[in-house]
Amino acid sequence: MTPSPKGFLSLVLHCHLPYVRHPEHEYFLEENWYYEALFETYLPLLATFERLEREGIPFQATLSVSPTLLSMCLDPLLQRRALRYVDQLLALAEKEEKRVRKEPAFQPVVRMYLQKLGDYRERFKDQYHGNIAEGFKALREKGRLEIITCAATHGYLPLLGIREGAVRAQVEAALKFHESFFGEKPSGFWLPECGYQPGHEEILKDHGIKYFFVESHGLLQATPRPRFGTFAPIQCPNGIAVFGRDLESSKQVWSSKEGYPGDPDYREFYRDVGYDLGEGELHPYLRPEGLRRFTGLKYYRVTGETREKQPYDPARAVQKAGEHAGDFLSRREKQMGEVARWMERPPLVCSLYDAELFGHWWYEGPDFLYYLFERNHREGRGLAFVTPSAYLGHFPQSQACQPAFSSWGLGGYSEFWLNETNDWIYPHLNKAYDELSALASRPVSVDNLTERALHQATRELLLAQASDWAFMMKAGNYRDYAERGLKVHLVRFHQLVRQVRNQKIDPKFLSDLEEKDNLFPGIHYRLFKTPGK
Amino acid sequence: MPPKKKAGSAVKKIKETPVKAKRAKAITKPKVAKAPAAPKKVKVPAAPKRAKAGHVAENVHEKIAVVPEQKPPLHRSKIQSRPRPPLNGSKSLPRRGETQMVAFIRDPQCIFTYWEITPEGIEDVKRQLTDEFHHSSMVLMVFKIGANGHPELVQEIKVEPGDMNRYIDLNDPRGTYYLEVAQKTPSGRTVVYVRSNKITLGPSEFGGSDVSARQWETPAGILEYFSKEEFTENYYSPGGPSSMDSLKRKKGHYSSSDFR
Numbered sequence: 001m002t003p004s005p006k007g008f009l010s011l012v013l014h015c016h017l018p019y020v021r022h023p024e025h026e027y028f029l030e031e032n033w034y035y036e037a038l039f040e041t042y043l044p045l046l047a048t049f050e051r052l053e054r055e056g057i058p059f060q061a062t063l064s065v066s067p068t069l070l071s072m073c074l075d076p077l078l079q080r081r082a083l084r085y086v087d088q089l090l091a092l093a094e095k096e097e098k099r100v101r102k103e104p105a106f107q108p109v110v111r112m113y114l115q116k117l118g119d120y121r122e123r124f125k126d127q128y129h130g131n132i133a134e135g136f137k138a139l140r141e142k143g144r145l146e147i148i149t150c151a152a153t154h155g156y157l158p159l160l161g162i163r164e165g166a167v168r169a170q171v172e173a174a175l176k177f178h179e180s181f182f183g184e185k186p187s188g189f190w191l192p193e194c195g196y197q198p199g200h201e202e203i204l205k206d207h208g209i210k211y212f213f214v215e216s217h218g219l220l221q222a223t224p225r226p227r228f229g230t231f232a233p234i235q236c237p238n239g240i241a242v243f244g245r246d247l248e249s250s251k252q253v254w255s256s257k258e259g260y261p262g263d264p265d266y267r268e269f270y271r272d273v274g275y276d277l278g279e280g281e282l283h284p285y286l287r288p289e290g291l292r293r294f295t296g297l298k299y300y301r302v303t304g305e306t307r308e309k310q311p312y313d314p315a316r317a318v319q320k321a322g323e324h325a326g327d328f329l330s331r332r333e334k335q336m337g338e339v340a341r342w343m344e345r346p347p348l349v350c351s352l353y354d355a356e357l358f359g360h361w362w363y364e365g366p367d368f369l370y371y372l373f374e375r376n377h378r379e380g381r382g383l384a385f386v387t388p389s390a391y392l393g394h395f396p397q398s399q400a401c402q403p404a405f406s407s408w409g410l411g412g413y414s415e416f417w418l419n420e421t422n423d424w425i426y427p428h429l430n431k432a433y434d435e436l437s438a439l440a441s442r443p444v445s446v447d448n449l450t451e452r453a454l455h456q457a458t459r460e461l462l463l464a465q466a467s468d469w470a471f472m473m474k475a476g477n478y479r480d481y482a483e484r485g486l487k488v489h490l491v492r493f494h495q496l497v498r499q500v501r502n503q504k505i506d507p508k509f510l511s512d513l514e515e516k517d518n519l520f521p522g523i524h525y526r527l528f529k530t531p532g533k
Numbered sequence: 534m535p536p537k538k539k540a541g542s543a544v545k546k547i548k549e550t551p552v553k554a555k556r557a558k559a560i561t562k563p564k565v566a567k568a569p570a571a572p573k574k575v576k577v578p579a580a581p582k583r584a585k586a587g588h589v590a591e592n593v594h595e596k597i598a599v600v601p602e603q604k605p606p607l608h609r610s611k612i613q614s615r616p617r618p619p620l621n622g623s624k625s626l627p628r629r630g631e632t633q634m635v636a637f638i639r640d641p642q643c644i645f646t647y648w649e650i651t652p653e654g655i656e657d658v659k660r661q662l663t664d665e666f667h668h669s670s671m672v673l674m675v676f677k678i679g680a681n682g683h684p685e686l687v688q689e690i691k692v693e694p695g696d697m698n699r700y701i702d703l704n705d706p707r708g709t710y711y712l713e714v715a716q717k718t719p720s721g722r723t724v725v726y727v728r729s730n731k732i733t734l735g736p737s738e739f740g741g742s743d744v745s746a747r748q749w750e751t752p753a754g755i756l757e758y759f760s761k762e763e764f765t766e767n768y769y770s771p772g773g774p775s776s777m778d779s780l781k782r783k784k785g786h787y788s789s790s791d792f793r
Contacts, residue, residue, distance in 0.1 A: 162635055162730065220759060227751050229759045342754035405638065405734070413640035423698065427647050430635060 005384035007336030008348040008391055010243070011372075012213065013355035014190055015042065016066035016154055018468035023077055023516060027288055030481055034072050035085040038132065040296060041359035043120040044366040046128075046135040049144060052373055059373040060385045062146045063136060063355070064190035066154055067177045068466070070133055071519035074181065079130030086121045092285045093117060093297060096273065099281065105311040109299050112314040137182055146387035149178040150190035152520070156417045156467035158197040158405065159426065163433045166465065168203055169527045173462060175207050177520050187389045188212060192467050193417070194245065194352070194408040201236040201403075211241035211388050213352055218406030219244030227399050231339050231347035233391070234401040241392055242403050248335055249351040252328060253362075260328075261362035264302050265320045267312050269361060271300040298363075321364040325371030329381055336383070345395055348386070352408075422473040428490055432461050433528070435497050440528040452514070453496050453505045454525035459517050460493035461528070492517070634714060636729035641706050646673075647698035648714050650726045655694070658716050658724045669718040675701060678709040678731070709733040 017037055022028035052059045072078050093113045100106040128134045139145040151157060152173035160166040171189070179185050187210040191200070194215045204212060211233065219230055219242060226234050230244035253259055260266075274282065274295040286292065300309035301317065336347045358365030376383050386394075409416035418426070436457055446454065464486055472482035492513055499505045634648035659666045673696075675688035688701065692714065703710075712729040 159637060162637060225751055227755070229751070229755050231755070339755055339758055342752035405641070411640055414638070415640055415643075418637060418639045418645055423645060423647070426635070426637070427649070 005346055006333060006382045007340060007346045008384050008386045009332060010062065010348060010350045010386050010388055010391060011369075012062040012064065012190075012350065012352045012388075013045070013358065014064040014066075014150070014352065015069055015355040016064070016150065016192075017069045017072065017356075018466055019068040019071065019153065019463055019517075019519060021072060021075060021078055021516075021518075029289075029291070029293065030478070031078075031081070032085070032293070034078060035082050036294075036296060037356055037360060038082055038124070039086055039089070039117065039120050040363075041356050041366075042132050043123055044116075044359040045355065045369070046132060046139075047119065047123065048366040048370045049139050050135075051370060053139070053142065053144060055374075057374050057377045058385075059144060060146070060387050060390065061144070061369075062148060062188070062387050064148045064150050064188075065133065065136065065178075066150050066190075066192075067152045067174045068154060068519065070177065070181060073131055073133040075518070076130070082130065083121070083125060086117060086124070088285055089296060090114070090117050090121065092273075092282070092295060095281075096297065106299050108314055109312045110297075113297055133181060140182065146186075146188070146389055147178075147182055148186040148188035148190055149174045151192050152177065153462045153466040154192040154468060155462075155465040156192055156195050156407075156414070156470065157200055158195045158407065158414050159417055159470075160429070160465055161197050161200065162426075163430060163437075164203070165437055165528060165531050166429075166433050167200060168206075168531060169458075170462070170465065171203055171207055171209075172527055173520060173523060176522060180522055194218070194406065195414065195417075195467075196403060196406050198402060198405060201238055201240045201242075205238050205240050209240060211243060211392065213243045213245060213350070214403050215406045215408040215412065216245050216247045217412055218242075218403045219401075221404040221406070222401035223404070224399075224401055226401050228339075228343055228347070230350065231336075231343065232345065232395070233348070233350075233388070233398050234403065235398040237400055237402060241388070241398060242401075243348075243350045243388055245352045245408065246349045249328070249332065249349055250353070252331065253351075253353060253357065260324045260368065261357075261365070262302060263320055263324070264304050265313070265317050266302050267298055267317060267363040268300040268302045268309050269298065269363075271298055271309055273297045273299065317364050318367050321367035322371040322375070325368050326375050326379075328368075328372060329376055329379075329383060332383055333381060346384075348391060350388075416474050417467055417470040419474055421476075421479070422470040425470060425473075425486060429465060432464065432490060432493050436461055436493075436525065436528045437530050439497065439500060440525050441530045449505050449507060449510070450500055450503075451525070453500050453510055455523050456510060456513050456517070457493050457496040457500070458523050458525045458527060459520060460489045460496065460513070462520070462523075463517060464489040464493065489517070632727050634712065634727040634729040636710070636712050636732050638732050638734060639700070641734055642703055644675075644701045644703065644710065644712070644732065645698065646701065646712050646729055648727055648729070649697060650714065654726055658726060661724050662716060662718060662722070665718040665720070665722065666716065669716050669722075671696075672715055672717045672723075673699060673701075674713045674715060674723075675703075676711050676713070677705070678711075684711070706734050 017034055020028075020030045020033050022031050025031075049059070049061075093110060096110050097107075097114060100110050123135075124130060124132065136145060136147055140147045151167075151170035153170070155166070155170045157167050157170065160170065174189075175185050185208055189204055189209045189212045191212055191214070194213060196212075196214045196218050201212070216230055219226055219234060222234055222242075226232070226244075230246050233241045233243045235241055251258060253261070272294045274286075274293050274297075276299075279286070279290075282292075282295075285295065299312055301312040303310045332349055335349065339347050358369060362368075373385065375381070376385070405413065407413055407416075436454075439454060439457075469482045469486040472478040495509070496505075496513070499509075630649075630651065632649060632651050632654040634646065636644055636646040639645045662669060671692050671694055673688075673690040673692045674686055675690075676684040677687045679685050687704065687710075690699065690701070692699070701712075709731050710733075711731045713725050714727050715723045715725040717723045
């Protein structure tokens with residue numbers, strides 16, 4: 001860390017995907033979300049961090065790795081299928097290389113894909129042996145990354161919180177699973193969707209958590225009013241630190257007007273060869289169902305507000321990412337300079353982003369991150385990148401305030417997860433919770449088969465509690481998948497509970513579910529025991 | 534990739550969604566409060582997680598509920614309460630089969646509640662009201678726990694026996710609330726089917742805290758910084774965030790086309 005920095009910058013990337021593992025199908029469209037994120041975000045991020053490490057550039061960042069994502073990273077089936085995915089994509093890119101020989105404008109971008117995909121494939125297969133979480137773990141051990149977790153299946157806690165035990169179960173399952181892989185419990189906790197309900201800090205404290213994040217207004221509207229706004233963390237009355245999201249730096253990346261990703265030189269997301277090419281040219285990539293879809297091979301740049309897009313120039317885009325990183329740093333310096341004179345400690349800017357923004361949506365995002373650290377170091381800007389734990393190590397004292405109910409979703413509260421499209425799910429989630437809680441609270445020991453059935457029912461309920469279902473129902477694009485997914489988990493849950501209650505467990509049915517929904521191998525149904533019993 | 538990243542541009546504000554469902558009659562709190570003051574002597578039991586169906590309302594509720602229905606409804610620009618189809622999207626899932634009522638805070642100005650009353654619960658109330666039952670109606674009552682610790686009826690909404698949920702906009706959202714579904718006779722007698730959990734909205738959700746301990750007073754420069762237009766728009770306007778526009782650009786509510 002710089003001896004006396006002008007200010008601190010805490011970069012936090014939230015890595016989450018819903019549990020989209022579908023072993024019952026050889027190919028499953030939604031499973032591609034995982035592979036796309038793998039080769040467009042997680043591997044590029046790892047490559048960026050490792051490059052910084054290799055070049056001796058100091059950097060620190062925080063990654064929130066959701067337990068569902070971690071489960072998928074560890075899964076051998078998905079590891080095999082990920083390799084198949086990238087092999088098919090590479091085959092398509094090789095075919096494309098031949099096709100564009102007469103179109104020189106597209107040759108650089110096709111070569112870029114071939115080079116990058118080849119590199120990521122090699123890392124995935126030979127360096128991480130299919131498990132990219134090992135890469136994150138290694139960087140954590142080198143002190144470069146702080147890895148934290150979030151709720152087990154990304155349950156939206158303010159709404160699940162109607163049953164406190166449901167929140168406890170989501171937190172406890174997440175921490176145990178995180179610890180089983182990373183070797184220790186995390187200091188921080190990412191509240192899914194930054195959804196904070198006053199009182200949940202008690203649950204986090206009970207589990208040894210030291211800090212969490214809230215959306216800007218969750219902190220700015222705290223009681224009493226925070227002295228330094230979001231430029232310093234606060235402490236809940238129970239002592240847990242709370243970091244507020246900085247609006248200005250978020251806006252620079254997310255905003256439709258000022259946001260970097262909309263720059264004309266950057267890659268255009270929506271022009272993909274999966275839709276641009278003829279079916280014959282895509283054959284056999286679109287097998288087996290033959291449906292057109294995004295492939296990840298995109299040849300155009302944003303260009304501007306026009307439908308006539310220009311070919312993408314990789315070198316130019318990388319250069320722009322470097323310029324934007326410089327601009328970002330300059331603006332942080334200005335921002336911090338503005339408020340530093342009012343503070344008796346250097347200001348902290350806490351920038352929270354979805355990791356998948358970097359690479360998947362904003363293709364040049366990983367380059368931007370590289371230059372962020374590189375330019376700050378090379379140009380001696382005096383901003384110190386810091387993890388929340390490191391910051392709290394320097395400044396253990398914070399103002400005691402009670403943060404306010406908030407989320408980072410539309411409207412700032414729970415509207416996106418509770419509205420006319422998805423409100424019907426909550427009676428069912430609460431009912432399922434009550435059922436399992438009643439079973440888990442029985443002071444009786446059960447035989448091995450019953451125990452397995454209850455463990456599996458626990459997995460099914462946790463999966464049903466994922467915030468992703470409600471989100472997709474509201475967003476609309478994948479409503480059918482979300483409704484089906486939620487119902488499938490709840491129906492599986494109720495079938496298992498009925499079998500347990502009737503003492504007629506079908507071992508074949510149980511084994512089938514254990515194979516299908518195999519996350520959290522060490523889960524225990526007593527997680528759902530009624531609090532206090 | 535998950536759809537959450539692609540959803541943004543399609544997102545509409547919920548409050549703009551046309552709601553064809555009937556508007557409920559609501560009675561404003563001040564008019565209620567002026568009639569019978571909340572009796573101090575009545576001890577208000579904590580709202581049980583699962584209230585027993587059909588228990589007779591306590592005096593406090595009976596007295597408050599005497600307010601005549603012809604009182605003018607509250608005129609507000611926003612939707613006050615919205616019933617929802619009871620089983621939308623959940624046909625393949627089992628019903629609970631027990632009397633229960635749950636209330637959620639959706640945002641600082643809106644409560645969502647769902648409830649279920651078993652046929653046995655209805656029969657029980659029928660027995661208690663005897664002939665009066667046939668002239669009575671089902672109501673959803675919103676209570677606020679006053680500063681003195683006593684509940685005050687702040688909204689009363691007629692509901693149909695088949696209704697199972699509502700969104701309720703609040704006039705004065707600060708404080709602790711609970712809800713009841715009850716059967717109310719023309720004479721004002723009320724028998725409660727079920728009571729919800731209590732929900733509390735803190736003062737800080739509404740435009741920032743007024744509390745500022747002296748030793749931690751916010752320096753003028755910091756206040757000025759956070760009083761810039763974007764913060765004023767979003768976070769310091771009374772009633773919480775009012776401009777959805779910039780929030781829309783945040784997580785999950787954008788598409789790359791937004792960046793142009």
